[in-house]
Amino acid sequence: MKAASHTARILISAVLTLLGLLLATFLIARVVPIDPALAILGDRASASSYEQTRKELGLDRPLYVQFGRYVASVARGDFGRSALTKNPVAQDIGRFFPATIELATGATLIGALLGVPAGLYAAARRGKVTDHVMRALGLFGYSVPVFWLGMMALVLFYADLGWVAGPGRIDTALEDFVPHVTGFIMIDAALSGDGEAFRSALSHLVLPALVLGYFSFAYISRMTRSFMLQELGQEYIVAARAKGLGERRVLWVHAFRNVRLPLITVIALAYAGLLEGSVLTETVFSWPGIGQYITNSLLSIDMNAVLGGTLVIGVMFIAVNLIADLLYRVLDPRAR
Amino acid sequence: MAKQIDDIVSLDPAEAYELSGAEVIGNVYSRLIDYDAAAPSKLKPDLAISWKVDADGKTFTFVMRDNARFETGKPATSADAVFSLQRAVMLDKAPAVILNAIGLTKDNVAAAVTAPDAHTVQIKLPKSLAPSFVYFCLTGVSASVVDKETVLSHQQGNDMGLQWLETHWAGTGPYRLVIWRPNEYYAFEANSKYWGPKPATRRIIVRQVKDASTQRLMLERGDVDYARNLDKDQLAALAKNPSIKFDKGIKSAITYLGLNQKNQYLAKPEVVEALKYLVDYDAIANAILGATATVHQSFEPVGFLGAISDQPYKFDPAKAKELLAKVGLAGGFNITMDVRNATPEPEIGQTLQAGFAQGGVKVELVPGDGKQVLTKYRARHHDIFLGEWEPDYPDPHSNAEGFIVNPDNRDNSTMKTPAWRNAWSDPAMMKAVADALVERDDKKRAAMYEKIQRDFMVHAPYVMLFEQVEVAAHRANVHGLTIGVTSEFDRYAGIAKQ
Numbered sequence: 109m110k111a112a113s114h115t116a117r118i119l120i121s122a123v124l125t126l127l128g129l130l131l132a133t134f135l136i137a138r139v140v141p142i143d144p145a146l147a148i149l150g151d152r153a154s155a156s157s158y159e160q161t162r163k164e165l166g167l168d169r170p171l172y173v174q175f176g177r178y179v180a181s182v183a184r185g186d187f188g189r190s191a192l193t194k195n196p197v198a199q200d201i202g203r204f205f206p207a208t209i210e211l212a213t214g215a216t217l218i219g220a221l222l223g224v225p226a227g228l229y230a231a232a233r234r235g236k237v238t239d240h241v242m243r244a245l246g247l248f249g250y251s252v253p254v255f256w257l258g259m260m261a262l263v264l265f266y267a268d269l270g271w272v273a274g275p276g277r278i279d280t281a282l283e284d285f286v287p288h289v290t291g292f293i294m295i296d297a298a299l300s301g302d303g304e305a306f307r308s309a310l311s312h313l314v315l316p317a318l319v320l321g322y323f324s325f326a327y328i329s330r331m332t333r334s335f336m337l338q339e340l341g342q343e344y345i346v347a348a349r350a351k352g353l354g355e356r357r358v359l360w361v362h363a364f365r366n367v368r369l370p371l372i373t374v375i376a377l378a379y380a381g382l383l384e385g386s387v388l389t390e391t392v393f394s395w396p397g398i399g400q401y402i403t404n405s406l407l408s409i410d411m412n413a414v415l416g417g418t419l420v421i422g423v424m425f426i427a428v429n430l431i432a433d434l435l436y437r438v439l440d441p442r443a444r
Numbered sequence: 445m446a447k448q449i450d451d452i453v454s455l456d457p458a459e460a461y462e463l464s465g466a467e468v469i470g471n472v473y474s475r476l477i478d479y480d481a482a483a484p485s486k487l488k489p490d491l492a493i494s495w496k497v498d499a500d501g502k503t504f505t506f507v508m509r510d511n512a513r514f515e516t517g518k519p520a521t522s523a524d525a526v527f528s529l530q531r532a533v534m535l536d537k538a539p540a541v542i543l544n545a546i547g548l549t550k551d552n553v554a555a556a557v558t559a560p561d562a563h564t565v566q567i568k569l570p571k572s573l574a575p576s577f578v579y580f581c582l583t584g585v586s587a588s589v590v591d592k593e594t595v596l597s598h599q600q601g602n603d604m605g606l607q608w609l610e611t612h613w614a615g616t617g618p619y620r621l622v623i624w625r626p627n628e629y630y631a632f633e634a635n636s637k638y639w640g641p642k643p644a645t646r647r648i649i650v651r652q653v654k655d656a657s658t659q660r661l662m663l664e665r666g667d668v669d670y671a672r673n674l675d676k677d678q679l680a681a682l683a684k685n686p687s688i689k690f691d692k693g694i695k696s697a698i699t700y701l702g703l704n705q706k707n708q709y710l711a712k713p714e715v716v717e718a719l720k721y722l723v724d725y726d727a728i729a730n731a732i733l734g735a736t737a738t739v740h741q742s743f744e745p746v747g748f749l750g751a752i753s754d755q756p757y758k759f760d761p762a763k764a765k766e767l768l769a770k771v772g773l774a775g776g777f778n779i780t781m782d783v784r785n786a787t788p789e790p791e792i793g794q795t796l797q798a799g800f801a802q803g804g805v806k807v808e809l810v811p812g813d814g815k816q817v818l819t820k821y822r823a824r825h826h827d828i829f830l831g832e833w834e835p836d837y838p839d840p841h842s843n844a845e846g847f848i849v850n851p852d853n854r855d856n857s858t859m860k861t862p863a864w865r866n867a868w869s870d871p872a873m874m875k876a877v878a879d880a881l882v883e884r885d886d887k888k889r890a891a892m893y894e895k896i897q898r899d900f901m902v903h904a905p906y907v908m909l910f911e912q913v914e915v916a917a918h919r920a921n922v923h924g925l926t927i928g929v930t931s932e933f934d935r936y937a938g939i940a941k942q
Contacts, residue, residue, distance in 0.1 A: 140816070143815075143819045143822075146815070146818065146819060146822065149461075149537075149538050155858035155859075156536060157536045157537055157538065157540065160536065190626075191453065192453050192626065192627075193453075193626030193627065194453065194454060194607070194610045194611055194626070195611075195626070200626070203625075204627075255655075259655075259657055259658075262658065262661055263661065266661065266665065267661045267664060267665055270665070274658075274661065274662055274665060274667050275653060275658050275661075275662060276651065276653075279667075280629075280649050280651055280667065280668070281649075283629060283631070283649060283651075284623060284631070391654050391655050392655050392657075392658060393658070394651070394652065394653045394654065394655070394658055396627055396628045396652070400627065400654070401627060404450050404627060407813060407814075407815070408453075408815070409815065
């Protein structure tokens with residue numbers, strides 16, 4: 109009963125969050141001093157086609173009617189058509205979102221697999237050289253602009269050394285030779301048994317995933333270090349050490365067990381953040397992801413696309429948080 | 445080819461009006477007549493092999509070639525050409541303004557554009573116009589010939605196939621459009637049904653690469669053969685690389701300042717003239733724009749009929765101060781200037797600000813997103829607007845109309861030309877533009893535009909600054925991109941790789 113009411117509360121809060129998100133985005137787009145009809149038609153359209161477009165967009169109706177209509181069609185699963193790409197927004201999202209998920213997942217894996225041990229190691233050697241090096245690495249990752257780092261990585265590893273493939277998701281010559289099944293280009297290449305396409309896609313993913321992964325690493329390692337330091341100061345750790353337990357056991361079995369929980373939230377937030385926050389990396393690496401899609405649409409006041417994209421990201425945010433919540437319950441009996 | 449192509453919103457010739465979309469259409473569709481890239485004021489045959497105008501100056505007749513075919517194998521006939529022109533007018537999307545300019549409207553187009561036989565197209569205009577003007581309008585994107593049968597077979601409701609053609613192709617150009625993935629890439633293949641010489645390169649893929657530095661890296665690495673959006677510093681750096689060469693072409697985009705006549709200071713002719721002396725044209729051209737622009741003080745682009753290259757204004761703060769003192773503004777005044785927050789406009793704005801300050805004119809720069817600045821400009825809420833203007837078709841009337849014609853200066857006017865936006869209405873100049881529009885002798889017509897441009901330089905509340913030069917960097921083993929004055933004349937058919 110308690111669990112059911114908890115789930116209901118989460119769901120209601122998720123729906124309200126989504127509605128709030130829709131309303132906020134909708135209103136922001138309306139107060140921006142840009143004329144959406146003009147944004148679509150360009151500067152030279154005749155007065156009649158201008159009026160016709162305003163009507164088609166429903167801009168002649170009161171604001172609450174426009175919003176009500178939009179919410180009603182979203183409820184039917186219809187995000188409308190993008191003015192920029194002419195495709196149904198749902199179809200566009202189906203194209204661009206897998207690219208972002210591919211990138212964000214690769215980056216988060218790198219960030220978490222390297223960041224957690226690094227944070228742990230730094231905390232265990234607090235004040236020593238390794239700690240300083242880890243902290244400096246983290247601080248650098250925090251401070252350096254992502255587009256600069258992306259460009260430098262391209263210059264070094266792609267242009268100069270030629271170790272990895274350059275911008276885009278796959279070599280230009282292989283464009284469209286991979287059949288679209290899941291939208292995840294590496295999976296689709298693997299499914300079609302095309303080794304060359306798979307290698308090309310992997311080689312294109314490595315650099316942007318490393319660059320974004322470095323930022324995740326910076327965040328995750330710093331948070332891990334700080335959580336660990338907090339745990340290592342607890343009495344039960346002193347007791348464990350006093351009992352003569354090995355340092356590795358103290359760290360991994362005792363301290364890390366308690367750090368896992370807040371780390372789940374940290375990694376989930378880092379992942380969710382990358383889903384919409386990698387637009388600069390996407391630009392530098394010509395990665396056709398959802399961040400670029402929403403940014404382009406926003407600059408063109410392509411509202412269906414902006415609202416659709418924002419909603420999907422919002423849903424992903426909520427879903428990632430729900431998963432984190434679920435993991436919490438699995439790992440921590442007190443939360444059940 | 446690496447290029448910024450995220451401005452494409454449609455590939456239907458009746459709808460596409462963005463630069464990259466026009467470039468695609470120029471390569472995959474044919475029109476009745478084409479312009480000569482080497483001499484923009486000359487015409488050449490495309491689907492029509494000959495054309496003439498009757499003595500009344502209203503009836504234009506085009507005889508079409510009989511060897512042009514669509515992909516389906518069906519011949520391209522006058523029925524297709526008539527349908528295409530009527531469709532563009534009836535759909536009334538942005539490019540329709542070009543056909544509206546020659547007098548074709550939703551009400552008259554069905555009767556005005558007809559096909560007396562399978563190879564003849566006849567256009568009867570409601571009033572007599574300069575033939576060169578009509579011809580140049582017909583070289584534009586909206587006059588592209590689409591396959592009537594194919595397009596109508598995809599009609600939904602009354603859309604005349606619009607929704608389908610936005611993302612598909614039904615033309616007779618040297619290339620066929622294989623695919624367009626918005627914000628990602630488009631691909632061309634040589635059109636096997638093309639009646640003319642086969643393109644030198646069989647397949648061309650143009651990829652969206654937003655960041656110019658990334659374009660440069662891809663070019664240097666050899667992952668692309670062309671990089672189209674490099675800035676002047678990148679071009680200067682690449683000039684030292686022996687494996688990179690450049691295709692150049694002057695474009696018709698003019699950078700200018702619009703001076704709103706609603707502003708009490710800018711409404712004074714002496715102030716307008718003073719500002720023209722407070723611009724350090726050469727400094728901006730050399731330090732900021734480099735190879736990507738050239739100083740240009742006339743409103744007609746180089747190469748257009750009657751275009752002049754006079755440059756009467758130089759940076760002369762003393763002369764400007766003298767002019768300002770004449771109207772009691774020796775101490776200067778404060779003013780705002782709207783600029784897009786995209787390179788190089790903020791840099792140009794800052795240099796203009798420094799130059800104006802030498803005459804005592806204190807400029808506050810107001811940066812904004814391109815569409816935001818444009819919305820403000822179209823509402824006449826600016827003081828000074830720094831922006832670009834491109835003609836709709838390669839005829840001098842396009843810019844003459846834009847910069848001069850403003851018959852209704854009220855705030856609710858439906859004709860929002862730059863002249864209206866700057867609240868400037870000069871009946872004498874408007875009459876000169878109207879006269880040039882109907883002059884049937886090309887030489888006389890050219891002379892009329894020359895005079896209009898010189899009068900404009902003196903009287904009009906604009907400071908004309910630069911004309912764009914497109915520099916496309918390419919691998920040394922590839923060459924042959926034609927860069928036209930407007931995007932629809934950027935042609936790929938000559939691109940060859942050794």
